[in-house]
Amino acid sequence: MSRAFTAEKPFRFQFKHPCVVCNVFGHWSDKCPYLKRIPENVTEVGKGYRILDGRGLRYADMMCCLLCGKFRDHEDEDCPDLSKFIAEGHPLLNRVPRSP
Numbered sequence: 001m002s003r004a005f006t007a008e009k010p011f012r013f014q015f016k017h018p019c020v021v022c023n024v025f026g027h028w029s030d031k032c033p034y035l036k037r038i039p040e041n042v043t044e045v046g047k048g049y050r051i052l053d054g055r056g057l058r059y060a061d062m063m064c065c066l067l068c069g070k071f072r073d074h075e076d077e078d079c080p081d082l083s084k085f086i087a088e089g090h091p092l093l094n095r096v097p098r099s100p
């Protein structure tokens, strides 16, 4: 093929940070393959994400709190303001809590 176009790809993007989910450079964390499937040997994902098990297929899921709207910090049942939201009667709290 012609070597006239040896320049870098025009839209080459320098990732300054690794993917927060799998700690690998080269993709945005919302495009991380771990969000679809986590390899067998991986037991940890980045901060703010958790591993969910969907019928034997493990995948990473971004933690988000629907109560206070924070992402990558905690789940709503772990919300630091949970008692406040309970006191306010937040509609989301009517759902069945996870079993003890």
Ligand SMILES: [Zn+2]
Pocket (backbone or CB within 6 Å): 019, 020, 021, 022, 023, 024, 027, 028, 029, 031, 032, 033, 034
């Ligand atoms: Zn990734």
Ligand SMILES: [Zn+2]
Pocket (backbone or CB within 6 Å): 065, 066, 067, 068, 069, 070, 074, 075, 076, 078, 079, 080, 081
């Ligand atoms: Zn919260």
